[in-house]
Amino acid sequence: MLLGAVEHFAANRDFVGTVYFIFQPAEEGVGGASAMIADGLFERFPMDAVYALHNWPGLPLGQFGLIEGPIMAAGDRVDIVIHGRGGHGGLNPHGCIDPVRIAGELITQAHSIVGRDIDPLAPAVISLCSVQAGDLAGFAVIPDTARLSGTLRALDTETLEALRERLRTLCAGLEATYGATIEVSIEDKFSVTYNHPGPTATARAAIVARFGEAALAPNYPPCMGGEDFSYMLDVCPGAYIHVGSGDADHTHGLHHPAYDFNDRIMAPGIDLFVQLAHEALTESG
Structure with a gap:
């Protein structure tokens, strides 16, 4: 186009x-x-x-x-790495810090942020779109780490910053609850x-x-x-x-x-x- x-305009210089x-x-x-x-x-x-x-x-x-x-919308890329402690899912799950379990809870709670922690009159989106953890062949192996990626979206900078802060707070709370270490990386992709x-x-x-x-x-x-x-x-x-x-x-x-x-x-x-x-x-x- x-x-x-x-x-x-190369052919019509009428301006x-x-x-x-x-x-x-x-x-x-x-x-x-x-x-x-x-x-x-x-x-x-x-x-x-x-x-x-x-x-x-x-x-x-x-x-x-x-x-x-x-x-x-403004948009961020989110990358999260959950560092737990792996082990045998049958013999000693109680001795592990299961990053898959934490990832499941993180996904559920993160997707409720927009409905409960953000002004309903301020359009916003949190979508955690991918998860990688363990190996499907190792069905009884609790892995050491789980990785997630997703996006944050909002139509104003104040709402976007509120999404970022709430997600970081959620991850810090899960760290304290389960004894894991959670890295959160948020990259500004679009204003x-x-x-x-x-x-x-x-x-x-x-x-x-x-x-x-x-x-x-x-x-x-x-x-x-x-x-x-x-x-x-x-x-x-x-x-x-x-x-x-x-x-x-x-x-x-x-x-x-x-x-x-x-x-x-x-x-x-x-x-x-x-x-x-x-x-x-x-x-x-």
């Missing part, structure tokens, strides 16, 4: 001002946006606003998701993807001008997914837009093994980038 917009095209690498939690910012992106190429699109199978083809304020008021209005005007009022998804909610583009929005005003790609032939969500990119959104995406540039340049005078 971005290359299509480049091709359009006044400068349009930069940013090809951001390593979006999936690897820090491509942060690397570009650290490399002087906004100092070398001064911008009044920055915009991005993302295909969105949860929206029908022909619609666009856009809201002012948080549109996607909140925050759509600024002015650029959001510009993006809304571009969508309506090119596709009509009906193309704006009504009552569009924020998403608890995370987005690396958020770091660009932390240092430059801008907006992030979801491009609806769902139809009868494209029903699988993002990251699903059977996901198939809907090529039919390519042309509308190019058109939107072109219209966004014109609207933004008009707004900046």
Whole structure:
């Protein structure tokens, strides 16, 4: 889509001002946006606003998701290692510190934090998504360690910090209760993807001008997914837009093994980038 917009403006110089095209690498939690910012992106190429699109199978083809304020969540990666004391699950389980048992309790209690320790009006997610411990062949062997990984998500930094603190407190309590040692590593992966008021209005005007009022998804909610583009929005005003790609032939969500990119959104995406540039340049005078 971005290359299509480049091709359009290379052939049509019907604008006044400068349009930069940013090809951001390593979006999936690897820090491509942060690397570009650290490399002087906004100092070398001064911008009044920055915009991005993302295909969105949860929206029908022909619609666009856009809201002012948080549109996607801040997200952390969580890694937990439980160090216990292994042994024989039949002969001396009482002489062990069972990390599998502790992992089970940790999962149950962690997944209740959002329901009981976080403001119910502040959207938040804790998901412990993977567990590794022991060997299925060693059915009677209590292992020394168990490892878990997962994610924390929130739409504001205060809620995210509350999730972090509550999870650390829970692990400390389980350490004291069972005599284990629990390492908790929390890595900041994404900040909140925050759509600024002015650029959001510009993006809304571009969508309506090119596709009509009906193309704006009504009552569009924020998403608890995370987005690396958020770091660009932390240092430059801008907006992030979801491009609806769902139809009868494209029903699988993002990251699903059977996901198939809907090529039919390519042309509308190019058109939107072109219209966004014109609207933004008009707004900046």
